Amino acid sequence: MEFRKGSILRNDAKAEMQHHVPKAALLKNFSFEKPNGKSRHVFLFDRLKGKLIPSQPSVNNVLGQRNFYSVKLGESIYSIEEGLTALEDATSPIISKIITNESLECLSDKDRAKLSTFITAQWLRSPKIRASQKTFSETLAAKSRRIAPEASNLSEIEAHASEDGVKLSSIRLIEDLTGNLAEIVYSYRWLLHRATPQQSFWISDCPVVMHSQEDFGPYGSLGFGVPGIQLTMPLSSDFALSIWHPKVVHDLTKDYDERLKTFKHLKIKQALAPMTVSLEAEALILETEKKFRSLDFLLDNLDIGTAIPSSSENMDHFNSLQFNWSLRFIASKNDDFVLAARMYKDNPGGGVSFRMD
Template sequence: MTDAKIQHYVPKFLLRNFGLGKKDQVWVFDKKLGRSFNTNAKNIASESRFYDFEVGGDEHSLESALSYVETRTKPVIEKILSRDSTASLNAEERGTLAAFLSIQLLRTRAFRAQWEEFPLLLRRKVEAMKLEVAPGSEMEELIRSPSENQVKVDSARMLLRAPEDYGPHFLDKHWFVARTTPAHPFWIGDNPIALQNQTERGPYGNLGLGVPGIEIYLPLSSTRALGMWCPSLAAKFAEGAANIRTLPRHLVERVARKPDRMLAIDECLRTEGGLDYEPMTVMNFNSLQVARSERYLVSPTQDFSLAQRMISDHPEYRTGQRIVDSMAPR
């Protein structure tokens, strides 16, 4: 057990990077209530005894272990921010960051809410198939809603395995730094690792750490984010850039609509440097945080009009993404 009662599922050192520059104050948008407010970063993305659980009558907690991971990761992220690049990270630093990303993927309230849905999902399938469930059977156990403590135990087991299970997927990607300006800041949500895939959706979806074409993002500050792209995307831009460099100028427009942008992206992916984002790209970036977040969004400004518009058009965004909802008939 730990003496820390309030436990964060997004580290305070990250949230502070989205502050106003004074006393760790940030602007927060509450999707559930549809309002914004100003508060200290320590008050967001945290719950009382979130990582504490009981096994066989003994009390345990992951809080100290997670604090240790954060302590090791903080200087790695500071190095990225100071150099505007991931190129100088050594193998140990990359491994540390990959482990942190793997854990951050699963440690949030949003993930807990999704995990709690699985018995409901199974119950619906059983009902749809009109199967009889015998009292005391293994099936009855599977479709029974778990206790809060059981959800915490299950979550702890997955968190302990996360670096081994997911770390290689993060290390396999092409890393770079996405850049914006204070006038168009990045947001960070309470479920901050966002996935996007602009390739064709397959029969089982196209969002997954190992799926071809995946783009993964973690906001690092209000003007910087870590981008991680599938090698297939890097190869696509490398091929396009090679054509641009070899073709006569009058034929370049036939190869790429924005040749200078393609060259910049290829350069960024090859060197692990920085890539400037235009306001529309920043808007897309922030929209991922809106969709992924369970409840809260954090920004250095009070302008959350994008979140308000998205929720108005899609009321389901008031909460985080739900597996059951995504599988409901349309």
């Protein structure tokens, strides 16, 4: 699961648009074609202002910044864009294959390894992670100036907190961590979700999001190797990929077994003494049967199965994660940001605070 590292590409200062979310592999899957048929566009929500961008911008001009993955070192430009582009080119057909087949069964081990690398690089390259690194470096520099103003390495610490210093650290973080994190992602349990007919998946400037129902207190519950972690990356407006730590599946299976015991007890009681079974118990039996079918289907389709139909509540959960993890922008094929507007209204400064320390 190797990632091509950065290189000195050129000696000019030419600026170039570098996407946080790759166009070919992901962004185009959330776009629509305007009547002229010449370009792909998206509806774009600005989470800092809490409103929809009036125009429907081209995918060429969204979820990216000029020279975001390039930094000037002396007279040359050090860039990781070539490695990211190569990874996108290798992964785009794999994502398209999943969408076309509506299943994970079509993936080879090699496909899964490439996609694991893409997912980890996608998380590391997001502007939210860059912003977290910037905050950490600036805080460290400020504390160093206050506590040890005469320190011999103060200038080095301050250099790391500069714009170019943070950018270089961010690029090297992608280079250094992608391979190791990809091995973790590869080892987890994968599940494909299908959107409801009435709703679509969003994609933000930080499309790989994390969620956990665990609570480890001050140690934190979010991280690639944290027990119970759930990663999700939307693949298109209709499909999203979830990647679960094995503990999630273990807990689901345990819950399934416990519910099965209760269900069997009620069924036996219903068969032997039907008059003693209350209406509430009968309703519980029906509800438990429904949950069994749903959980059976989910567990049967882990890693190699067809897409799991999402409920409206599932869709709100997935899209709210895109909102909370985004640094600023969220894109969609449709003008369907009612949830985003409500989340902004309820908590304008909300979202996931993620620190790199």
